[in-house]
Structures are given as structure tokens and as C-alpha cells.
Amino acid sequence: MSNRLFQGLVHQMRDTIDATVGVVDDTATIIACSDLTKVGTTNEFVSLDLSDVHDIFIRDGYTYKPFGSHAKPEYAVFVEGMDDTAAKYANILAISLFNIKQYYDEKYDRNNFIKNVVLDNVLPGDIVIKARELHFNAEVSRVVLLIRIVSANDVSAYDVIQNLFPDKNKDFVFTISESDIVLVKEIKGAVDTKDLEKLARSIADTLSSEFYTRVNVGIGTIVTGVKDLSRSFKEAQMALEVGKVFDTDKAIVSYENLGIARLIYHLPTTLCETFLHEVFKRGSI
Secondary structure: OHHHHHHHHHHHHOOOOOOOEEEEEOOOEEEEEOOHHHOOOEOHHHHHHHOOOOOOEEEOOEEEEEEOOOOOOOEEEEEEOOOHHHHHHHHHHHHHHHHHHHHHHHHHOHHHHHHHHHOOOOOHHHHHHHHHHOOOOOOOEEEEEEEEEEEOOOOOHHHHHHHHOOOOOOOEEEEOOOOEEEEEEEOOOOOOHHHHHHHHHHHHHHHHHHHOOEEEEEEOOOEEOHHHHHHHHHHHHHHHHHHHHHOOOOOEEEHHHOOHHHHHHHOOHHHHHHHHHHHHHHHOO
């Protein structure tokens, strides 16, 4: 998608800038260019420079300006020429391309949208509108699993879980802290709590047996409608919190199986203290 965005802007600049302009990615492959015959070609020397610098540099008669949202530049604009004018054009194009990509990512990134919905960062009235903009099926049944890392090694549990659920149009994985990973899983057909617990167990077992990472998993209830994903997330959170108190030996805790523990967890502290005081006072008589 970035290639099409960049090519569109470069094409519009073709008549304004009287020189060949284009964009290379971090492998130094030309992904957009005013000269279409150059698209797909590479330059390994440019790749070496991209890995080290953010500043303008010149190679083989072209001025390059790296840009990107990470510490290591992801792309570089190039403009034919080695003078100040070429450098100025390269800077302007780099700023323009960076901003248009950032805007596009924020507007059309479904994963970011789901994350904001789950964390209650989107107004209820905006959810349906945003879902329609993203061509997002808002009425599919989904469930939220909260995966909390208890102990880990150097392997990224986030990357492992992403690989377990590679369909980015149906399942969404994102982090909310150093130890908490959220999985929003699309549900099809008749699925009950036992099926969800088997899914959670398979995630925990994979992380444990293959990557020596121990996790606890909280499972919310299945919801239909993207608006209710935040509720399923809060239920998964509660499952883990209640599990720490009442089911300390369980790594997989489902909200639907909390039973009376869920009610006790919601009792005010003062009420619990009063109850305990009355029970022990009676027992001493």
C-alpha cells in the first residue's frame, strides 16, 4: 500500500520537478519513481547508507534523503542532481511522503482502530463511522483474550502470537504494556467456553514448550458487534485479577467460570471487613 501512495505523489511531482525523483525502501529497491522503468531495480550501496544515517547523502549523481517512523530509516527519497536544489526537493518530498504515510496508517490501520476500541479511546458514536471507513465487518462475533507474561526469555511473545494468528483481517494482536498482550479473535459457528479455554491453552503451551515463556490468559465473553469489544476486554482483565486471588494455580481463567468469586471481588472492602469482624466475633463467643 505504501508503494501506491508514494507512486501517486511522485507521479504528481513529475511535471513540477524537472528531474527524476523516486523512493527506495530499506533494501534499496526502488518502489516508486517518475521513471517507471527504474521501479524494481536496486542499489546495494544505498542500502548500506540507509542503515546508518538519517541525513542527506549523494550517490551516483542522485541526492538521497532517508525518512521513516522508526530509529532506522525505512525509506529514502532520491532526486536526480547533486546541488542545493536537489537537496531542497529531497527534503520537501521526504517530509511530504512521511506525513502522508503516517496519516494513511492512522486512518486506515484496522489493528490501531481495534486497539482504540478495546481501550475505550474511540467515542461510541464514532465507532460505526470508523468501521465503515475501514470496510470493517462490525457485526462479526469476537472474543478478547488478555495474555499476561509471567516469565520470559529473549523471545518476543508478541511476535510468536502474531505468527499463530497471521490473518490480519480477522484476528488482531497488540500490546498494551510490557507484560500484557491482547488478542481479539474472530469467532465462527458454535463456540463455547471450553473451546476458548482450549485455544488459550494452546497459546500458553506453545509459548511454554517452544519458547520457555510462561503466561496467564484471561478470557472475556464472546460479543457480537465491535462496540462491545471493550466489555470483553474488561472481562478478560477481571478474569486475570480474580484468578490471582481465587484460582492461583490456574493459568487459564475464563470470565464465565468465575462464579461467586466474581461477586466477592466486587464487594466493597469495608463490607468485607465488617463481615469478617462479625464472623470472628461470633466464633469467639
